[in-house]
Amino acid sequence: MMKVDVFHIGPQKTATTWAYHCLKEHPEVSVPNKDAIHYFDINFPKGEEWLKSKYPPVSQGIYVETTPSYIRSVPALKRIKEYNDNAKIVLCIRSPLERMVSHYWHEKKKGSINYNIEDVLDNYDLFSSWVETSMYGDKVEELYQMFGRERVFVQVYDDLKKDPYAFLRDLYEFIGVDDASFTPASLEKKINKATKKKGGARLLLIKLLKEAGVLDRVINLKNKVAISSGKSSYDTKELLSSLPETLRSQIYDITRRDVEKLSKLIERDMLKEWGYDS
Known part of the structure; x- marks a missing residue:
């Protein structure tokens, strides 16, 4: 089997x-017919x-x-x-x-919640979903102990934004498939999205709205319009x-001590990279 x-x-x-989707396109990889089963x-x-x-009935290669x-x-x-x-x-x-922030607005745009983001510190269900999920230190330590450090691959989202090609090549290499000669179409979609630049006028407008204390209301209105019109995009920045x-x-x-632990485990200063000391 x-x-x-x-x-x-x-x-x-x-x-x-x-x-x-990048894994699904690779000829040496087999994934389920849909994500998140x-x-x-x-x-x-x-x-x-x-x-x-x-999985497709004629699946072969690495199962993911x-x-x-x-x-x-x-x-x-434990079941895995x-x-x-x-x-x-x-x-x-x-x-x-x-x-x-991204997880909150992902749920908000779907109309799944009526909470404000500030409610995250008053509601444990929200805190567990939006904050504790992002506390990786204990999780990575447990994964290392359970599966062995050499079998656990921790990637950093910021690396994807900087160089999607290298990010994906590293993933392919880790799972043991060709990481040099194959480029999925989904990679190009991410590159196009990741390299989109904001104009100077837009950045100035954001600064002025923030100084006026109304940026949060403008963004809330923008996202409410997107939700009601069926659009799903929102700007995390x-x-x-x-x-x-x-x-x-x-x-x-709340998360500083966990990020300190994570940094030691993966031997990379995430406190600095994520702006904790800026």
């Missing part, structure tokens, strides 16, 4: 869907035949499963370990503040600019 070899465990809003958390009682049925909620579920990770003791694990880390400084400071305080 087929065995899934590699698991991309998330979290949400770290380009996991993009990674799924949730077998090892929600659908585990359905059994391995159900898991197998989610991408479900971004797995990083939040200790039972799911029991299912395949030699599994490789991929996760992508993103600034806790940036991921929180603009949303970060409108975030109350008190909330920003509180999130930094």
Whole structure:
């Protein structure tokens, strides 16, 4: 019976869907017919035949499963370990503040929530989803202990924005497929999105609105219009600019110790890269 070899465990809003499509296009990779099948958390009682049925019938090569909620579920990770003791694990880390804002607006634009982002510190369900999910230190340590450091690949979202080609080549190399001669069409889509520049006039307008204390209301209105019109885009940088400084400071305080631990584990100064000391 087929065995899934590699698991991309998330979290949400770290380009996991993009990674799924880039993996799906690779001729040496087999992925389920859709992203995020949730077998090892929600659908585990359905059994391995159900898991197998989610892959194309003529699948071959490296089997990969991408479900971004797995990083939040200790039972799911234990089940993966029991299912395949030699599994490789991929996760992508993103600034806790940036991921929180992106995750919040992802839910907001779908009309799934009526909360304000400031409610994150008054509601544990929101805090668990938007903040604790971005606290990677303990998770990475547990993954290293469970699967072995050499079988856990931690990617950084900022590297994707800087050089999507290198980011994807590193992912292909880790899972063990051709990383040099194949370029998926999905990569070009990300490059086009990542290299889009803002005009100087727009940046000046953002600055003036922020100084006037109305930027948050303008962005809220902009996103409400996008939601009501069926559009799904939102600008994370603009949303970060409108975030109350008190909330920003509180999130930094809450997550600082975890980022310090993460930095030591992956041997990279994420406090500096994510602006904790700026």
